[in-house]
Amino acid sequence: MTNMDLEAMLNSLFDIVHVTDAEGRTIYCTETYEHFIGVSRNEMLGRNIEDFYNLGYFKPTITMRVIRERKKIHTIQTTFQNRKLFVVGTPIFDKEGTFLGVVNISTDITHQEKLQSELNEAKNLSTIYFEELDKYSNEKKEDASFIYRSSSMENIVEMAQRLAQVDSTVILLGESGVGKGMMAKYIHQNSPRKEKHFVQINCGAIPETLLESELFGYEKGAFTGAGKEGKIGLIEKADGGTLFLDEIGELPLRLQVKLLTTLHEKTITRLGGSTPKKIDIKLITATNKNLKKMVENGEFREDLYYRIHVIPMEIPPLRERPEEIPLLTSYFLEYYSRKYCLNKQLSDKCYHILEKYEWPGNVRELENLIERLVVTTKGDIITSEQIPSSIANSVTSSKEGIKVFNLLPIAEAVEEVEKQLLQRALDMYKTTTKMAEALGISQPSVSRKLKKYNIQ
Structure with a gap:
């Protein structure tokens, strides 16, 4: 087939075909481009x-x-000549995935x-992108935080899938807003318990005076104002399923004792009751506090700490996985x-x-x-x-660069800037490979400079 034949065929099938390289430079477009866009080929x-x-x-650009996203995307574009175009952008890869x-x-x-017809057709497109979106389209967007690209999140999700198959106690660590609730x-959802209840309790959101009755439930007449029929507690409601105690560090000390007994004996006793009931739960906890330090300060029970600290999983802050910001956005x-x-x-x-x-507030922000x-x-x-x-x-x-307020020898200034940049990069990226990418130098250079300035 000649190039002229190919051109004619493309023009008969589509109004515009436009091809760019990996940087966005145009390498081909059909002759009809000027008719619709207003600029010649x-x-x-x-x-x-x-x-x-x-x-x-x-506008907009697709x-x-x-x-950026390396995935198929569609949109409706408005041109300079006020025409509406339905545009489908598709990434192209070679056999090696480049x-x-x-x-x-x-x-x-x-x-x-025609616009209405195309919009209706677009709604029925079964691309991988929309199949994935539909999985997350429930009201609470339960898995939204696991639209990920970084190797660190990939490792965490893989571990979560393994832990879902066993009943080991998991504690989720990380800053507020990183997605600990989503991970729980x-x-x-990936465990054999998925057909049973997932019960989430924010230990810091319920007043202490009500927390015990909410957690453990109560028998009728257990206290003034108690319901006539009694009430099942949230822990008991999780029987057969998963109990997620968020902000576990906010749990009052006296309830820590009762929770420890429940976990140890695998039974629950309602307020005002005397007969313990057997329960079967998978426990997941979460905190953004340093529980070990709280134990040292007498603010958290050591025995409960070791009871819940069986398998810790730390979710990195969003600033340490910036490649996921466009995807989440x-x-x-x-x-x-x-x-x-x-x-x-x-x-x-x-x-x-x-x-x-x-993003100090992470994914939530x-x-x-x-x-x-x-x-x-x-x-x-x-x-x-x-x-x-x-x-x-x-x-x-952050782009304005370094401001100098005092004079000092240039050699000393260079060393001070190097030290601060290295320390900043280490705090953000942890590995010398990622530090090297961020700083624009080789990995061996990063290692030498860390050793030179005794930065650990």
């Missing part, structure tokens, strides 16, 4: 597609999203009848757009800002921000100006 060839997006020829570039297929859906649900953007019947897109500059931000942007911003495109200044300014200030 000769102008496009060799140029980065983002240049034309920045000039306003179309190529750069495919390059990413080569992006192929965009566009169909004109300017007329309302994930373990339960896209997921939450799609989820809340669908939830509120909107069609929101983030500009590329927004993605750049979000990827550079350190990212999700809350995306929901806020979806429901409060005007128009379909969310721009960088609409990102809260507290986030945008912190990213901008």
Whole structure:
């Protein structure tokens, strides 16, 4: 088949075919490009597609999203000539899995009848992307935090799958908002107990005066105001399933004793009752506190500490897995757009800002921000100006570089900067390989400099 035959065939099947390399530079597009977009094919060839997006020829851009996320994505584009295009962007890989570039297929859906038809068809597409999204489309998005790409999260999820098959007690560690609750649900959903109850209790959210009756239940007449029929406790409700005690460090000392007895004897005794009942639960706990230090300070029982600290799993903060920020951003953007019947897109500059931000509130902070942007911003495109200044300014200030207030010899200044950068990189990435990537030097250089400055 000649190139002319191929060109004719592509033009007959699609309104536009556009191909870029792995950096977004145009290597092919059909002659019809100018008719729909307003820029000739000769102008496009060799140029980065983002240049034309920045000039306003179309919005939103899809190529750069495919390059970032390495997955098939579709969207509706509006061109400079006010035409509506249904665009499907597909990543291209070679046999070894190396990413080569992006192929965009566009169909004109300017007329309302065709637009509605294409939208209905899009809803029925059974791509892997939407199959995966549908798994997470329940109200609580139970597995959303496990849209992951980093090797650290891959190892944690693999361990969670193994632990789901046994009844060993697990304690989930990590900063607030990293997804400890999601991980507990994930373990339960992959366990033989998945058909039974998953009972989650936040030990810091229930007033201490009510916590005991909520946890252990009570018999009728156990105390003034008790229900006539008594009440089953949350621990008893988890019988046969999984009990997740979140913020276990907030549990009062006197209830720690009662919980320890329950775990040791595998029985529950309601308030006001005298007959213990056998229970069978898988226990998962979570905390963002240093329980070992709390034990030393007399704030947490040592025997309970060792009872729950059988298999610790630490979930890393989002800043240590920045490659997952675009994936999570896209997921939450799609989820809340669908939830509120909107069609929101983030500009590329927004993605750049979000990827550079350190997310002290982790995945929870990212999700809350995306929901806020979806429901409060005007128009379909969310721009960088609409990102809260507290986030945008912190990213901008981090790019301003080092400020010098006092004079000192350049050699000393260089060494001081090196030490601070190495320490910062070690705190964020832990391994010398990742440190080297972040600092733009070789791994042996990182090792030598750590040894030189005695940084451990």
